[in-house]
Amino acid sequence: VSVIVFSLAARSVIADHYYIPSESMEYSLLVGDRVLVDKRVYGLRLPFTNIEVLEGRSPERGEVVIFDSPESDVRLIKRVVAEEGDRVEVVGGKLLINGEKLPGDMSVDHEIFGERTALLNLEAGGGPDMKPKIVTEGAVMVMGDNR
Template structure:
């Protein structure tokens, strides 16, 4: 190959990079930013949230629920909502950084008691009349799994402002806030909104 033929080839490659590769990289960057800031997904690793979530479930996570953040950072650009009791949320464990999914059992100012796996908020039991395994959070119902007992009790805890208590629905088989403590409300990664895939059922669109 002569220098004369190599020069047009190098120009052609440069032209292709400008025309095709650069837009592709921009698109991939935008997709990554959208995934980090707007919506993502999470695969449930364990049975700690039975029966709401089962091992292997894939869920849609809305990262806009508690604040729109600058992509790839924790900097909040726009406040879009507060964590609410009963929400299922994704967060990093304050103990070891493992990404977890649990239910927001209580928010700042709540007085909490948990006995035998049954939750009371501000002196009011959440279990519905006639059943010990359904709790009414007002905005949503939680179907508990108490097949392995209720796990450790909580005696009259008042949640400080800016904190949340995260619990699993499988109360006797959940490493949750009873073990790693309270979580900063601002550190919640996002709200799990729907199950879109479940083993044995395939694709679904089940609201949480």
């Protein structure tokens, strides 16, 4: 019994694995891929609670994050595309951060976020245009790589 409790607590606090169920992150992550997640990066909390024991850092642009959808009981995996204070818009299917297109080789659909490169699936045109939005304090903006 103690081994089971320890295993559940470790999955709740330290690390867990997730299965990729959809195409939202193609071509970086494919349907059926499995990912291992280090949950300590953004802070350590007591198992089975939201009580934070050690403060972590905030997600950074380019990182892939897993979170529970605020609209349903679905767990989502997306890429952080903008941080607090950034101005974000989509024009002609291209993501603009603070008025600048993200760097990348136009012969290959990808975006570069500092040291991280995201492979994109833009076969559907990169998604609908989005009017400029400012990312609010304490928040990040996420998108799938399959746009």
